[in-house]
Amino acid sequence: MGENDQGATPPPIPSQTLDHISIAVPDLEAAAEFYRATFGAEVDDAIEIPEQGMRMAYVRLANAKIELMQPTDDASPVGKFIQRNPAGGIHHLCFATPDADQAATDAGAAGLRIVGGGAPKPGHHGRKLFFLHPKDAIGTLIEVEEEETPPRRI
Numbered sequence: 001m002g003e004n005d006q007g008a009t010p011p012p013i014p015s016q017t018l019d020h021i022s023i024a025v026p027d028l029e030a031a032a033e034f035y036r037a038t039f040g041a042e043v044d045d046a047i048e049i050p051e052q053g054m055r056m057a058y059v060r061l062a063n064a065k066i067e068l069m070q071p072t073d074d075a076s077p078v079g080k081f082i083q084r085n086p087a088g089g090i091h092h093l094c095f096a097t098p099d100a101d102q103a104a105t106d107a108g109a110a111g112l113r114i115v116g117g118g119a120p121k122p123g124h125h126g127r128k129l130f131f132l133h134p135k136d137a138i139g140t141l142i143e144v145e146e147e148e149t150p151p152r153r154i
């Protein structure tokens with residue numbers, strides 16, 4: 001890598017993978033049933049994430065997940081979103097990247113603000129993640145998550 005490299009400058013957040021689209025919902029069981037009944041989709045059992053004031057479940061598709069988030073606390077970020085959008089709605093997109101710490105550093109150097117500042121933090125699944133500020137991302141909240149290490153399935 002250097003001056004004689006004729007390739008383009010690498011992007012600050014290299015990614016070829018949409019990990020999930022996240023949807024805030026007022027009723028997680030009703031939302032899960034909608035995705036099962038309408039698309040025949042597999043939906044995980046809900047898990048509680050008290051530190052984020054929500055419970056969530058993944059809808060598992062072949063090429064991406066849909067993250068269903070229901071607030072359990074009106075003062076949480078998802079709770080405030082549902083107060084503004086009582087029927088629910090798209091909350092964020094999530095790209096996977098190989099190295100979340102490096103991506104956050106390079107995003108900052110490229111002038112992209114990270115919500116809450118600071119270094120990526122582990123999510124409920126243990127992988128590091130951060131969010132780009134929507135004002136730097138064409139009005140969309142974008143999560144960046146470290147890629148899953150090779151699947152554990154045999």
Ligand code: CO
Pocket residue numbers: 020022067092093094143
């Ligand atoms: Co997410």
